[in-house]
Amino acid sequence: MDGVSRRRILGGMAAGLAWGFGGPVLAEAPLRSPRPAARFAGVVRAAGPAAVPADDLIRAASLGGEVGYVVADARTGSILEARAGDRPMPPASTLKVITSLYALEHLGAGYRFPTRLVATGPVAGGKVQGDLILAGGGDPTLTTDDLGDMAAALKGRGVAGVTGRFLVWGGALPYLEAIDESQPAWLGYNPAVSGLNLNYNRVNFVWKRAGKGYEVGMDARAERFAPPVYSARVSVSDRDLPVYSYRRGKVEEWTVARKALGKGGSRWLPVRRPELYAGDVFQTLARAAGIPLPAPEVAGGLPGGTLLAERASAELPVILRDMMKYSTNMTAEAVGMAASARRGVGSHAGSARAMTAWLAERTGSAARLADHSGLAGASRIAPEAMVRALVTLGPKAGLRGLLKEFAFRDEAGRKVRGGPVTVEAKTGTLNFVSTLAGYVRAPGGTDLAFAIFTGDVARRDSIPDSQKEDAPGVGAWVKRSKRLQQQLIERWATVYGA
Known part of the structure; x- marks a missing residue:
């Protein structure tokens, strides 16, 4: 040849x-689950005096729109701290976490x-x-x-x-x-x-x-x-x-x-x-x-x-690990629809509805999912629902091993290696939407599960088609959001670490 x-x-x-930025589509799944979503056990712990208040960090980031997050004990599910944790927001590519859990349950880890x-x-x-x-x-x-x-x-x-x-x-x-x-x-x-x-x-x-x-x-x-x-x-x-x-x-x-x-x-x-x-x-x-x-x-x-x-093909976990690393949208859609096909679902819209219903059945969490990759800006899920999936479904599925290690950066943007905090997480980016969800191992072996969703949806929706690939201001906005995400993780490691 x-x-x-x-x-x-x-x-x-x-x-x-x-890989990258998406626009809105019509969603067909309900925001409310068929049964009330049970809250995690536990109460919010007070921050120590050395920790910068989260609201101060958020104000300094100057993102506009909404900022929501939940951090919980990864072993018990007790919520330690939350801000707008029950507010549905665009998950961007962190939706691939839900898709991975869905595919592993319906296809099995040995599927090729x-x-x-x-x-x-x-x-x-x-x-x-x-x-x-x-x-x-x-x-x-x-x-x-x-x-x-x-x-x-x-x-x-x-x-x-x-x-x-x-x-x-x-x-x-x-x-x-x-x-x-x-x-x-x-x-x-x-x-x-x-x-x-x-x-x-x-x-x-x-x-x-x-x-x-x-x-x-x-x-x-x-x-x-x-x-x-x-x-x-x-x-x-x-x-x-x-x-x-x-x-x-x-x-x-x-x-x-x-x-x-x-x-x-x-x-x-x-x-x-x-x-x-x-x-x-x-x-x-x-x-x-x-x-x-x-x-x-x-x-x-x-x-x-x-x-x-x-x-x-390679076995499903290998495919999912690469999908998480490179955030390949087509992979997410294919594995999500393959999982739904096992349930007799024969359309993409039907598959998104089926995954929404499955999430409600397995975790009690409401969501409105328009696809499996997060590219559709119409998808909505609350930070609390994402954390619930991380805590209740992630360990059995081996999710942590599929996620990419999150790199901390210094003020100049250089990667910092060998720090005391380890994070395995999935990022998500759309125009004026930046998200992060995963696990933190804090000093002393404390395990946390978290989701941080930031988004200025009104600003995103105002972008004309000609600018969607490289919208003015997006790069600086995403940089500030990612800096905020790191600061919140550092705060939690300080406050909730042993």
């Missing part, structure tokens, strides 16, 4: 990652997502006597390299072609054209979701100057392979705005404003037809392996047949 290696095709250009190559007829004379199907099992982590390995495995079975069609099937999960439809079309962290996903359903757009114009292209690069993509294409337009435009058709059509390109670079753009994208890439890889295939067609259902090759 040297013909489609990274060294040969559009090599040397850095591939970017982008399968991707299969199935033949509807026997292999005779080096050819499949019938159709070949690339059948997705909902794997959110499938890469171009994995498809390259599957093409090699197909060749190892003696397959050199097919007499019928090449089909792609993504019906293992309900199709979702975009995680949050209120987002601008070009944001790579807001792709489609399907039962057949590839490269987090993103295509790599690359460009470089060539004389007075540009050479542009799209590829599906991974570590070992970077085949060109034919199911999407891009052209340069002489305009100022918008920077990108998109039109869905048989081929996904992108245009980009010339003035936005500079000398050269690359950027991930979202894919809206993931099954055809995966089929397009596999067709190229198979051809390089000596297996010519016809153009991919979407299968309406999964025909029966003989399994020729299979790729299993």
Whole structure:
């Protein structure tokens, strides 16, 4: 497959990652749970004289909007301190904590997502006597390299072609054209979701100057392979705005404003037809392996047949740990919908409702969840409900081991290592929303569970679409919020540590 290696095709250009800001969507789940949510036991302890009052820290942060938090004893659930703890607020990506707990309970820690190559007829004379199907099992982590390995495995079975069609099937999960439809079309962290996903359903757009114009292209690069993509294409337009435009058709059509390109670079753009994208890439890889295939067609259902090759994902905790680390929205949506599929739920909106109901059943907490990733700004959950899940469901699920260690920083923004306080937590960021939830091990071995939600929703809702990717003032606002989060944790470690 040297013909489609990274060294040969559009090599040397850095591939970017982008996860981030979301907009509001309509939520369909109720804010109130079917039964009253029981309060944690315990009373709020008074702060020691050396601790700076929390209200002083909040005033100094000057965030506007709302600040709510709860900190509790992680072993008993006793609330130690709270501010607006019962006020529902946007959780941003801390919602991935709830999704992880939901997925682990319904799928199990040993669950692996399968991707299969199935033949509807026997292999005779080096050819499949019938159709070949690339059948997705909902794997959110499938890469171009994995498809390259599957093409090699197909060749190892003696397959050199097919007499019928090449089909792609993504019906293992309900199709979702975009995680949050209120987002601008070009944001790579807001792709489609399907039962057949590839490269987090993103295509790599690359460009470089060539004389007075540009050479542009799209590829599906991974570590070992970077085949060109034919199911999407891009052209340069002489305009100022918008920077990108998109039109869905048989081929996904992108245009980009010339003035936005500079000398050269690359950027991930979202894919809206993931099954055809995966089929397009596999067709190229198979051809390089000596297996010519016809153009991919979407299968309406999964025909029966003989399994020729299979790729299993890593076990679910590994997937969730990476999701927590990189905050991959598509992973959250795929694992959340896969968990709901086990409950017989067949739509994304229905899956969000099912996860909301499950949270109420398991913890007694009310919430209103619009998705599984937190990208939808319409989701609402109170800090107390998040802490309740951390305390009551987190230990059995091994949640702490999935979370990323929180880095403390000095006044200059440099990471401080080797301090007396350890924090494992999940961050969340939307425009003018910054959240943090997880666990603190304070001096003396005291274990705390906490959630801090900050958000200026009115300011967020006022941002025009053209500025949602890089809204003015967001960077400074988030920096102040994160500083406040650290100060609150330091305060709690001082007050409640042994």
